[in-house]
Amino acid sequence: MNYLVGVGGVLLIQIVISGITIIAGTGNGSFVGLGAMLFALFGIPATAITNFLIIQTHRKNPKPSNVTMLIVISSILPILQLALLIAQKVFDL
Known part of the structure; x- marks a missing residue:
């Protein structure tokens, strides 16, 4: 279940x-x-691999800090994409 939510759910989002x-x-x-x-081309697989490795290494004793780390890592790509869109709208690029 951890892999389904931590890797699959993040991948779909x-x-x-x-x-x-x-x-x-x-x-x-x-x-x-x-x-x-281009951000998605490299960011989505990198995020999925990183989340998979974090979940796999800490599967015996998961900590709340691991969940926080997964959320931070998973939010990098959407933040970059939305920042790019906002910059285009604000600066009329």
Whole structure:
């Protein structure tokens, strides 16, 4: 169950957020959609592998700090993508 939520759930959430960011950033000659896609191309597998390794190494005695670490690692990609979209809207890139 830990793997399903910690790896699979995060994977689905990141795919949905990446898709929304890519769709929202397309058009008007903006490269935000391309940037979000490139972030997702490397970020989603890296996050899944990292979360899998963290869960696997701490499966005997999980700590609350491990959950916090998983949340922080999993939120890096969506934050970068949303920052890219916000920068495009604010600075009209």
